[in-house]
Amino acid sequence: MLGGELKNFVSTLRVLVDEAKLTVGPDGITSRAVDPANVAMYDLELSAAAFESYESSDGLLGVNLERFESVLKLAKKDDLVQVSFDTSTYKLLIVIDGVEFTMACIDPDSIRQEPEIPEMELPINLTVEGSQISRAVKAADMVSDHIGFRCVEADETVFIEAEGDTDDVSLRLIADEYESLDAADGRALFSLDYIKNISKKLPKTEDVTLTFGDQFPMLVDYEIADGECSVAAMVAPRIET
């Protein structure tokens, strides 16, 4: 697999956790990571097709992401990275341009269990270039610790907005500026820290889909690794006072 894409996979999980359970199988690798405060979650599905060659039976690995990420720093963006798992020693073997790393895995049972996800009806669905969200998040960061996503159905418009003690900021997205919108009236407020970290990993020039509702959690969906890895983030809202 290309170094840049594997780095992206690992660093996305690292936004929320330092250790992760990877579920491996013949079709690829999946992982669900939930932050310690249970506010945000990532679901990643990395297809076998993302690899030059891939072979795996079913299994569960506990991986120290921090260590994995530091090993991957040795790989340039276009270096092929070779990863294999030795079931007898419970170690990962990572080969980057002739350098071999042997990395011990962690007992997956020692890693925090993810919570159950409730079923939700989220009526608002916005698809927009990742850079639009990043820009609004950067702007919000200048005035507040929170960020709101608000949809006005009649105007087919979404506002990403933040209110500080003295200053406010707002990005209005009208029809020309988004790819598609299922509109409904509603607004949800989020802790800026979580949105900021998620926003840093968004693809800049590719589409990102936000799904939210009035005072409900928000889903952020997009693809990485040339379409072969789907990323789904979910963030719990803050109660507005």
Add this chain to the structure above:
Amino acid sequence: MLGGELKNFVSTLRVLVDEAKLTVGPDGITSRAVDPANVAMYDLELSAAAFESYESSDGLLGVNLERFESVLKLAKKDDLVQVSFDTSTYKLLIVIDGVEFTMACIDPDSIRQEPEIPEMELPINLTVEGSQISRAVKAADMVSDHIGFRCVEADETVFIEAEGDTDDVSLRLIADEYESLDAADGRALFSLDYIKNISKKLPKTEDVTLTFGDQFPMLVDYEIADGECSVAAMVAPRIET
């Protein structure tokens, strides 16, 4: 107005102060900023012609420059930035590529008054590329906390020089290396911190004019915003012992 130019205007004032009074009027915006120790001063005159379109009645605004500067970070160099003032809410509205900031102004009376400037006769006038001054300042910084500007009339030469405990540094500017010189014998010594901060904002490849005299303040004059904003800095000398 272009983001890069407005950033330059605001960051120049920020060299000396965190809050500034902007005097607005039909012809443009002016501001005088003096540092808390009354050692250095900036006079900026930003012409209405620096803007794509400009309209203003006479008024006085108190602006938090730190906050203004951080908002402008969102603008790329060539982004158009739109600034308007709401006289009813006493707030600035800044629009950068679709993102709207609403920024509260400060009561101008709460900002420190600038002192009166005495009339001075400064016989030495040197016009030279900004990079020459920056280089000499960087060099001086390696050996001392002070920097001297000295003119020798007979040689039509200016020395920018610094003396440390064990090491010295000197840049000699002779006829070929400056644009023009009104020579007179004299030397003035300055605190390096102030000259260093002023030097960081100098245009590198454009002309800068230094006007000074024996043990007198120095004026540093140049233009930014494609000639539509004049900058005049003044620094008080240190008494030589």
Add this chain to the structure above:
Amino acid sequence: MLGGELKNFVSTLRVLVDEAKLTVGPDGITSRAVDPANVAMYDLELSAAAFESYESSDGLLGVNLERFESVLKLAKKDDLVQVSFDTSTYKLLIVIDGVEFTMACIDPDSIRQEPEIPEMELPINLTVEGSQISRAVKAADMVSDHIGFRCVEADETVFIEAEGDTDDVSLRLIADEYESLDAADGRALFSLDYIKNISKKLPKTEDVTLTFGDQFPMLVDYEIADGECSVAAMVAPRIET
């Protein structure tokens, strides 16, 4: 002499010491620097031919490298730097693009004496591109504080390897990947800090020669300044437990 090359000469010595004795003479400049713990040593020989023009009688100068290095920061890579020594004031005069620095020298007797170097038989001799060593050192740094160099005579192979508490790393260099090898069985272990600092100064795309033996010191030889400056580093091994 070119700024980039002189910076390289000074910063190589700076890896181990802050002050150095430079032995100057008609043929060039030599210096031997040993770190305070006597673990590593540099021998540099800078030929007179490295300079555009060079003239010197025999002498010994004590130089504050930290200060020298900071002065050289003013020089761009291709700036000519002019260095002369005033025997009456015991000061160096450094001229960089019109800026003159006068820098006091240090009494060479106040600088630590270098130890005697014992004669050694080192049977293994590997010549390889500098980047190969740098890569292995970076990888070792992720798992351990030590790094081993091991040669297997029968395979004509050298391993650069490190063992951590849970993770290991290894770079295997076989016939295609090095320039030349005098093979013998043996392994030597070194403190990673020293190897890391030496590795940072290695030329990336030029050949570097490693000479070592079983549990013996290692020599690292290469050239800088377009072949006009030879660098020889020596590092003492760590005893394996």
